[in-house]
Amino acid sequence: MLTQSQCKTMSQCKSIVDLAVEYAKTKNVEIEILISQNVDNNSRFANNHMTQNQNMNEIDISVRVIKGQKQAKYNVNQPSKDIINFAIDEACRLLKLVPDNPAIMELPQAQTSVNLDRLDNTTANLTPIDRASTIEEVTHIAKQNNLMASGLYETGSNLIAIGNSNNLFQYFVQSNATFSLTMTCDNVSSWMKGTGLKADKLDIINQAKHVVNNTLLAQNPCDIDPGHYTVILSAEAVSDLLGNLWWDFTATSFRDKRSCFLDKLHKQVLGKNITIYDDVFNKMQLGAPFDDEGVNKKQVLLVKNGVLNSLVYNRLNAQFFKEEATGHSLPQPNVMGEYPANIVMVGGDSSIEDMIASTDRGILLTRVWYVREVDPTSKIVTGMTRDGTFLVENGKVTKAVKNLRFNESLLEMLNKVEMLGKAKLTQGEESNPVVVPPLKVAYFNFESVTKF
Template sequence: MMGQSFAQEVIERALSLSRAQETQVNLTMQKLELTRFNANAIHQNLSRHQVELTVKAVDGGRLGTAATNLLDPGSVQEAVAKALVFARLSPPDPHYKALPAPEPLPVFDGYAPGTGGFTPAERADWCGVIIDQAVKAGVESAGTFSTETNELAVGNSRGTRAYHRGSQAFLRTIMTAGDQTGYADQLSREVSDLRPEAIGQEALAKALTKPGAIALVPGEYDTVFHEYAVADLVRFFGYLAFGALARQEGRSFMAHRMGEQVLGDNVTIWDDGLNGAGLATPFDWEGVPKRKVMLINRGTASGVVYDAYTAGREDKKSTGHATGGGYWRGGMPGHMFMATGNTTLEEMIRNTRRGVLVTRFHYTHCPEPMRLVATGTTRDGTFLIQDGEVVARTRNLRFTQSLLEAFNRIESIGNTARLTRDWWSTFCSVLPALKINGFTFTGSSTF
């Protein structure tokens, strides 16, 4: 790890070189170590170290950004100079106000030494637990096991200084029995929280349940969703609806409906980057402290998240949700929670006369953002429920469904929540299982 002293030294050096009216400097480090296995054998082990210095220069309301992964004095100076050049080539932004002033920051260490020090041999042993389960059951296993440490340092010309280090461990597997598959994963800051035996057993049970997939006629079905599937749906609310810029530009259903009932009154969703049940972090990309934001309160549109830019447009205070820029700009929730209910997954199934049980989705996207119409296919365990029992495995189904409509038809909410992340690690979420009535499936696959 680079450590706080070294990170601050680089930040100060870059700030001292800048001739811009305002300057922000970010320094990130990631150490990713990963083991892959397939066909019941480990086939790849890697260790990747990345460092990046990003400089944002502001000159007369014009913004420019440059980045480098070299930290020698010449490369730092070049990045600082390029950021100012790019700013002066850009048109002024009439909405820009200022970089955020320094604020007191929560102090906690998100780094778990056990995660950071986990060895390739230990990862291999844990993967071996899952592989052994597969061999004994006569199926094939595949998956990945990663441990990651990361550091973020932020400084700006107004005096903001921030540093945080964190860690995460992620183990996932797919079990394959002929043309049937089952999936499971687990995510935690502490590698010691992971349970490879339980992960393997969960995936194995799904792969072996009800052999011989049937074709299901497309239509509306009362549907029970595992937490993996719920997370894939809720992320569309996060990056398309709950950011301030989408609301300001009229691209979100929240734009003209704040204070109105938009989802079912049993739905409460908030973002809380300081909650230890998620992958907590004390501040955002701009060094602003994370603040809990109520997004949906008993179905009512209650709030959106802000970075400094979008907050300035409304003369508000940033909620600490700035990201690294690029596509994800304008503030975005990264630690979403949904209030749990009082029903178990098994009770949801027992209370379903005819419906579908979905483990997770594949290749989801949202072609109609205003209504949050999402589409994708089920994957790694889709089952038919009949008279309160799982009676058959179905071929994978394609869904096309407005999530605004679907989240107005939630019949039951799970009494526990699970920490998950999306494919790109853009979001982590702590969400329960759901039963949604009348969920629309529009097609069936051949497998």
């Protein structure tokens, strides 16, 4: 029986933290220990065969020491007492060399731990043979339809634990499963991606059959003129587009005068049908109920009916803006400050089919790609469509079209949302997992067309 790598247990992490805190006392410094571990088993396939198959097990132990107005940090990846003491010694060496920084805060106090049960042991312990068997089934479906299947099946677990000199200790472990699939035939393709805590909830075989249908539908894509179109965006496309907006909801982006929402707090910034939370407790969400300083996360209503309602604040910026910390700190010190990592955008009750049926002429997008910000103030982003772009005419999908480049302002886009679908946990290929709905958006700007 094969024994796969496992994440450290709570007692193992607590022991590491206790030893480090004790050693730090002998050095007369305050200390924070942040432990993160990722056990990632991933099987990659292409052209209907396995191309890469890995077990990755990485651990990072970050030691932050503070004395007065100085702080320094040293990271190691060996969880032994000697190596962690070495890290503390090294951090103390750096501490003597750095200038004072009056902004440095005392470490947070102990928190009342919140339990979120997000570990599925079956998923965490899925074997290479388990993953290979599923992939073989998917490639069989592809071969039956004269298609090529390529993709990734990734399972495992990850933990975050944090403790400090003020008796704070927090521990969280979760399982994770991701399956993404591209089916290809000649020069066209279709794609899906599912992610979550449990492998058996990904519905891989049914999703694969759906991808087959879309690949067959995507044959013989036609030329289309660029211009403004109504678009129907999959939740995955929404995820990759709006991933460029989330940092603008942070206090640091305001303090640095980089947010597109500057001077717009409590003003109407998006359409009245847009409401967005950051909410780690949402049943569809993933992740730990505390931030990277160990502070408990709060549900934050970022946008209410289009009005910018609040930002997320780490402790430093909460003090600066005279607000309460919301539990969104990135590992400190960090020039980016904080981040809303658990976005939940409230959806509606329209299905993709409803959106298609209500569209006279528009474009249905499966996936967007290489989305990059080109203007931080107007929040124009550019990117491409890929893996299934379809023309909608008179309420029906009529044909596949060649892929297009867009230049679209996210602020404008969220002011012209005509229909919202049911929100779901989703993850594009270049964004964090978020809970967002599919959207129907008017007058979306396509700038050019590519050759396929």
